[in-house]
Amino acid sequence: MLLDIQNLCVVFRDQSTPTVAVERLDLSLDRGEIVGIVGESGSGKSTAVHALMGLLPGAEVTGKALFEGVDLLHLPDEQRRKYQGNELSIIFQEPMTSLNPTMKIGRQVEEPLRIHTKLPRQARKERALEAMALAELDDPEALYHCYPYELSGGMRQRVMIASALVLRPKLLIADEPTTALDVTIQAEILRTLKEINRREHIAIWFISHDLGVVRRLCSRVVVMQNGFVVEQGPVDEVFYHPQQPYTQRLLASRPTRTKLKGGAERG
Numbered sequence: 001m002l003l004d005i006q007n008l009c010v011v012f013r014d015q016s017t018p019t020v021a022v023e024r025l026d027l028s029l030d031r032g033e034i035v036g037i038v039g040e041s042g043s044g045k046s047t048a049v050h051a052l053m054g055l056l057p058g059a060e061v062t063g064k065a066l067f068e069g070v071d072l073l074h075l076p077d078e079q080r081r082k083y084q085g086n087e088l089s090i091i092f093q094e095p096m097t098s099l100n101p102t103m104k105i106g107r108q109v110e111e112p113l114r115i116h117t118k119l120p121r122q123a124r125k126e127r128a129l130e131a132m133a134l135a136e137l138d139d140p141e142a143l144y145h146c147y148p149y150e151l152s153g154g155m156r157q158r159v160m161i162a163s164a165l166v167l168r169p170k171l172l173i174a175d176e177p178t179t180a181l182d183v184t185i186q187a188e189i190l191r192t193l194k195e196i197n198r199r200e201h202i203a204i205w206f207i208s209h210d211l212g213v214v215r216r217l218c219s220r221v222v223v224m225q226n227g228f229v230v231e232q233g234p235v236d237e238v239f240y241h242p243q244q245p246y247t248q249r250l251l252a253s254r255p256t257r258t259k260l261k262g263g264a265e266r267g
């Protein structure tokens with residue numbers, strides 16, 4: 001097992017009434033597995049991964065998150081940062097973490113290498129070009145010298161993916177990575193993620209509010225509501241035979257455009 005989260009609870013206490021964003025979450029991921037987390041907005045999907053990645057300094061985080069047996073939640077900061085940079089990486093919905101507009105693409109893809117390794121410049125560049133090719137960006141060498149404004153939204157998300165892969169992590173967390181993109185681009189990026197998983201055997205924790213999108217990519221799905229897991233199982237089982245009313249509602253509320261596409265959406 002690669003990741004084994006046990007009894008994860010996250011409470012925000014910065015408001016007058018505390019918000020319990022994640023409650024008793026158990027979740028495990030095998031090496032090379034793709035697991036989907038679905039749930040409507042506010043169900044705690046992002047909070048769970050932010051807790052795992054140490055991105056919630058103000059929140060109360062309890063439970064365990066065993067990564068290859070090491071509890072990331074109870075590591076000294078410095079050691080934890082090593083994992084969070086090298087072994088796990090995260091990509092977000094594009095508009096939230098847009099690229100630095102003043103920095104060339106190549107430099108941005110290389111950034112994690114500059115932070116976490118002592119690789120010399122030429123080796124960094126080689127690794128960056130490799131990661132860009134893996135993210136299925138055409139002509140990495142030319143893109144290396146471009147600025148973000150010269151790229152489409154889909155290409156920018158691929159740059160983020162390349163940057164997340166440049167340290168060859170064992171787990172890639174993708175938090176609604178395609179939500180901001182149109183359906184065609186979304187489908188292409190999902191195919192790329194699947195290909196990355198197949199070629200590099202990188203496990204993927206894929207977050208979406210859309211069970212249909214998760215179905216295309218994942219083998220297993222976990223459904224969250226109000227911080228709780230309400231249902232989980234093999235993705236086709238949950239998709240065709242949802243047990244919980246909440247899951248049935250999620251399926252019923254899927255955007256019309258994907259419904260209209262019908263069978264084609266299996267991709």
Ligand SMILES: Nc1ncnc2c1ncn2[C@@H]1O[C@H](COP(=O)(O)OP(=O)(O)O)[C@@H](O)[C@H]1O
Binds near residue numbers: 020041042
């Ligand atoms: N920094 C924060 N401070 C207080 N409450 C937060 C914070 N971040 C998220 N929340 C709350 O935690 C709950 C879960 O949010 P989130 O994890 O973003 O959901 P999702 O990613 O599933 O849309 C929501 O009720 C949200 O308002």
Ligand SMILES: [Mg+2]
Binds near residue numbers: 045046047175
């Ligand atoms: Mg979210």
